[in-house]
Amino acid sequence: MTEEVEKILKGGLEVEIVPVEGELNVGPQHPGSGHMRIFVRLNGDIIEDVDLDVGYVHRSVEKLSENRNYIHLIPLIERPAILDSIHMNMAYIMAVEKILNVDVPPRALYLRSFAAEVNRIASHLYGMGIFGVFMGHSTAFMWGFGDREVWVEILQALTGARVTNSYILPGGVRRDITPVIMEMTEKAIKYTRRKLNDWKGIFVNNPNIKARTQNVGVMTKENAIRWGAVGPNLRASGVAFDVRKAEPYAAYDKLDFEIPVYKEGDAYARTLVRIEEIEQSMKMLEQIMREIPQGNILSDRFFKQIPPIRLKKWWEGQHRIVMPGYYASFRPPKGEAFARVEAGRGELAFYVISDGTAKPYRLRMITPSYRLIKVFRELAKGSRYADLVTIYGSLDYFPPEADR
Amino acid sequence: MKEYPKKENPFKLLGQHLEAIGTGLKYLVKPTRITLMYPEESMVLPTGYRGMIRLYKDVCIGCTLCAMVCPADAMKMVTEEGKKLPMINYGRCVFCGFCVDICPVDALKETGVHDAAFTNRRELIFDPDKFSQDFDQPPTMDKPVRKVRAKIDEKKGIVYEPDD
Amino acid sequence: MIVFPGLIFSLITLLTAIWAERKIAAKIQMRFGPYYASKRIGGYFQLIADAIKFGLAEIIVPSNSIREFFILGPILITAFAFLPMAFIPVSQIPSSGSITSPYYRFFFDKFAGISLYQPIITPYSLLFIIAVASVVPILTVMTAWASNNRFSLISAIREGILTVAYDTLIIIALISMGIEYHTLDIASIVKTGVPGIIANPIAAFVFFVALLMGTARFPFDVAEADTELVTGAFTEYSGLLFVLSMAGPYLLTFVYSLVFATVFLGGWLPLMGIPGAILTVIKALIILFFSVFMRSVYGRYRIDQILRGGWKYFFPAALLALIIGMIGGIFL
Numbered sequence: 090m091t092e093e094v095e096k097i098l099k100g101g102l103e104v105e106i107v108p109v110e111g112e113l114n115v116g117p118q119h120p121g122s123g124h125m126r127i128f129v130r131l132n133g134d135i136i137e138d139v140d141l142d143v144g145y146v147h148r149s150v151e152k153l154s155e156n157r158n159y160i161h162l163i164p165l166i167e168r169p170a171i172l173d174s175i176h177m178n179m180a181y182i183m184a185v186e187k188i189l190n191v192d193v194p195p196r197a198l199y200l201r202s203f204a205a206e207v208n209r210i211a212s213h214l215y216g217m218g219i220f221g222v223f224m225g226h227s228t229a230f231m232w233g234f235g236d237r238e239v240w241v242e243i244l245q246a247l248t249g250a251r252v253t254n255s256y257i258l259p260g261g262v263r264r265d266i267t268p269v270i271m272e273m274t275e276k277a278i279k280y281t282r283r284k285l286n287d288w289k290g291i292f293v294n295n296p297n298i299k300a301r302t303q304n305v306g307v308m309t310k311e312n313a314i315r316w317g318a319v320g321p322n323l324r325a326s327g328v329a330f331d332v333r334k335a336e337p338y339a340a341y342d343k344l345d346f347e348i349p350v351y352k353e354g355d356a357y358a359r360t361l362v363r364i365e366e367i368e369q370s371m372k373m374l375e376q377i378m379r380e381i382p383q384g385n386i387l388s389d390r391f392f393k394q395i396p397p398i399r400l401k402k403w404w405e406g407q408h409r410i411v412m413p414g415y416y417a418s419f420r421p422p423k424g425e426a427f428a429r430v431e432a433g434r435g436e437l438a439f440y441v442i443s444d445g446t447a448k449p450y451r452l453r454m455i456t457p458s459y460r461l462i463k464v465f466r467e468l469a470k471g472s473r474y475a476d477l478v479t480i481y482g483s484l485d486y487f488p489p490e491a492d493r
Numbered sequence: 494m495k496e497y498p499k500k501e502n503p504f505k506l507l508g509q510h511l512e513a514i515g516t517g518l519k520y521l522v523k524p525t526r527i528t529l530m531y532p533e534e535s536m537v538l539p540t541g542y543r544g545m546i547r548l549y550k551d552v553c554i555g556c557t558l559c560a561m562v563c564p565a566d567a568m569k570m571v572t573e574e575g576k577k578l579p580m581i582n583y584g585r586c587v588f589c590g591f592c593v594d595i596c597p598v599d600a601l602k603e604t605g606v607h608d609a610a611f612t613n614r615r616e617l618i619f620d621p622d623k624f625s626q627d628f629d630q631p632p633t634m635d636k637p638v639r640k641v642r643a644k645i646d647e648k649k650g651i652v653y654e655p656d657d
Numbered sequence: 658m659i660v661f662p663g664l665i666f667s668l669i670t671l672l673t674a675i676w677a678e679r680k681i682a683a684k685i686q687m688r689f690g691p692y693y694a695s696k697r698i699g700g701y702f703q704l705i706a707d708a709i710k711f712g713l714a715e716i717i718v719p720s721n722s723i724r725e726f727f728i729l730g731p732i733l734i735t736a737f738a739f740l741p742m743a744f745i746p747v748s749q750i751p752s753s754g755s756i757t758s759p760y761y762r763f764f765f766d767k768f769a770g771i772s773l774y775q776p777i778i779t780p781y782s783l784l785f786i787i788a789v790a791s792v793v794p795i796l797t798v799m800t801a802w803a804s805n806n807r808f809s810l811i812s813a814i815r816e817g818i819l820t821v822a823y824d825t826l827i828i829i830a831l832i833s834m835g836i837e838y839h840t841l842d843i844a845s846i847v848k849t850g851v852p853g854i855i856a857n858p859i860a861a862f863v864f865f866v867a868l869l870m871g872t873a874r875f876p877f878d879v880a881e882a883d884t885e886l887v888t889g890a891f892t893e894y895s896g897l898l899f900v901l902s903m904a905g906p907y908l909l910t911f912v913y914s915l916v917f918a919t920v921f922l923g924g925w926l927p928l929m930g931i932p933g934a935i936l937t938v939i940k941a942l943i944i945l946f947f948s949v950f951m952r953s954v955y956g957r958y959r960i961d962q963i964l965r966g967g968w969k970y971f972f973p974a975a976l977l978a979l980i981i982g983m984i985g986g987i988f989l
């Protein structure tokens with residue numbers, strides 16, 4: 090009997106019959122894979138197992154760090170997540186500051202929070218755009234990127250670059266906020282509030298998007314903790330954890346904000362958390378602009394080293410500080426430090442060991458996306474093939490950040 | 494901890510469908526566009542934008558700080574007529590602006606130019622002479638290029654206003 | 658004599674449809690869309706430029722595909738998507754006073770009692786349209802099979818499952834109109850002067866949704882889903898064959914839009930002759946534009962959700978339309 094079937098099959102059609110169970114190579118060149126290969130084992134429409142082949146955008150940041158001066162690392166550290174570069178920069182600098190033992194003036198702390206929140210909004214909008222286009226919603230894609238542009242414009246005015254800001258230095262920040270930037274931010278907040286209403290109309294409340302995301306990729310509270318999920322994904326699973334609250338850094342201990350937490354743990358809850366975080370961030374920005382204290386933006390220890398003529402020209406003239414020669418190759422004392430921040434995608438941790446030379450002895454960075462690899466794999470098991478991209482997008486997984 | 498409402502009635506669902514279509518129609522009738530019509534329009538970047546860098550040769554004291562701080566090894570020192578001067582390789586530069594910030598005599602300056610194109614890699618290396626000239630490559634057009642400035646607008650996001 | 662104007666006409670509508678899709682999406686999405694190729698007319702020539710570019714590109718046939726079917730697939734899809742136009746009356750030929758009046762006798766439809774702009778006169782035009790158009794999904798499945806790509810195969814399965822769902826809806830919706838008007842001849846339906854959308858709004862709604870499903874428009878784009886299946890059945894195509902594989906579904910959308918315009922929107926009435934034909938096409942274009950506008954509002958549903966929607970909500974709705982058709986038939 091089977092022989093007959095085989096004969097028939099071999100006879101007419103010369104195409105290999107793909108069994109109901111089969112493997113599918115999604116990526117590395119695939120519109121829905123990003124910089125990685127997702128090796129999917131399918132049983133009908135159900136995913137039995139996925140293997141994430143990551144590392145296509147590995148930059149060897151950790152190893153390179155052992156061969157670069159501390160200051161040289163700032164632009165390099167940002168590269169893994171350029172759309173979230175302020176956070177990358179900040180966590181690294183916070184670790185270095187702990188080793189150097191410098192105090193940061195309050196105005197600089199507020200400015201760090203300001204830049205970080207602007208960056209968080211931009212990063213969330215970017216993530217939602219990618220999420221939208223993964224589900225075929227091209228308007229969300231374009232809106233995400235277009236509305237992000239407004240915030241990127243503010244970062245550009247503040248730091249001088251659109252994404253690779255290199256804004257934060259040991260001991261402070263490089264540029265001060267001006268009334269022009271404050272006015273821009275106020276307008277941007279008004280615009281984004283209006284636009285978020287339309288986002289809700291066309292994307293968040295759209296029955297189509299709801300159908301695609303609700304009960305998809307459900308991560309229970311226990312699983313979220315066990316798999317080590319971080320950031321908005323963790324908060325969408327009902328765990329109220331946010332580094333900004335748990336271990337306040339920058340100016341977050343002085344800012345009032347809530348962390349949105351949802352119970353369901355599915356893709357829709359993750360989207361809602363992001364949308365609400367954007368609202369919270371805008372609230373924080375308003376508070377920062379109201380309450381920002383006057384003062385210096387660089388620790389006195391370094392500020393005093395700036396030549397007086399330059400100080401007059403740059404700090405008094407243009408509200409930006411310049412670097413004293415000290416930065417070119419400084420040697421922090423022996424020691425080690427750990428610092429963590431709440432980046433756009435979740436907790437980001439840096440561990441730096443200094444052996445007293447101008448280069449770190451060891452630098453370890455644990456990025457939020459790195460932790461999502463496991464989460465992504467576990468969530469994809471047992472879902473439908475069409476939900477692979479939904480889970481991917483809803484986690485806001487960013488391959489370069491994971492590969493580092 | 495919040496929960497989103499589940500189990501919605503069909504009428505609300507229909508309403509949300511209509512709302513989505515209505516939002517689409519709203520933007521179809523009144524589009525808000527943020528495209529910059531390059532090259533007819535070209536953006537003037539804000540002061541302090543970290544674009545391409547220029548050197549003031551006579552001011553430089555040859556202290557090598559800029560080459561030391563450069564994270565990408567883009568800035569290198571050369572000796573020209575007995576004087577040490579920096580040269581830059583734009584193939585490596587990451588436009589971090591550290592060199593500008595650290596120069597003790599302000600011999601380096603950020604220009605607002607960033608849209609330049611080169612035909613080969615050798616042209617990317619600017620020796621001190623080329624480095625100490627203003628560099629600009631306006632888009633080549635038969636019509637004059639309108640210089641615009643990006644402004645944030647409450648209604649439209651970003652608008653471009655002519656720069657005067 | 659008839660095919661050539663038809664071909665050129667459908668080429669133009671095709672380009673217009675794609676251009677409109679891109680422009681509409683661009684307007685909603687904060688951008689301009691095609692523009693530089695011809696600034697005065699909103700970048701319309703961009704489409705022609707794209708078509709030429711694709712036309713001159715190399716056609717790559719994968720070595721482990723079934724060569725003949727692989728090449729025939731898109732050609733047949735386009736042909737079968739175009740053929741139903743032969744059965745759609747676009748307007749009525751006045752017996753005198755128009756430049757087309759000499760053809761009055763030639764295209765006389767003795768069942769409806771009027772003369773029509775319809776290449777093939779038959780009293781069963783609705784049936785023929787359904788019959789010819791329903792070949793297209795079979796050809797899509799064949800194409801997917803022939804290209805021997807796993808993404809295409811999944812797409813073929815999705816297309817196959819989907820076909821059953823939407824073809825049923827299309828057939829029931831049209832049959833209920835047939836029952837209501839006691840005829841399967843589109844011209845007779847139009848001649849009654851009562852547009853179908855008033856006589857049977859539910860059938861119109863079901864037909865429109867089935868139109869979106871049947872021609873892979875959003876939100877029912879599952880068989881082509883580019884982020885999941887890399888345009889599904891047409892993953893392996895390039896060059897002119899790719900243009901044809903794109904053109905097929907668009908043509909089919911236009912065909913269904915024409916059916917919608919005539920059956921449900923009253924066709925050429927109250928005009929006649931060439932103005933009437935223009936009116937029909939305008940009505941059809943509005944439907945076409947609306948169906949491509951859906952791209953900027955929706956993402957895509959999952960296949961199981963479409964099937965659930967199709968069988969659980971739209972199938973009963975279609976049956977309801979059938980009942981309305983029976984009741985309405987008493988009065989019409």
Ligand code: SF4
Nearest residue numbers: 563586587589590592
């Ligand atoms: S901008 Fe940065 S990378 Fe470029 S030359 Fe200056 S220090 Fe080097």
Ligand code: SF4
Nearest residue numbers: 553554556557559596
């Ligand atoms: S830091 Fe300034 S003065 Fe020193 S070498 Fe560089 S350009 Fe010249």
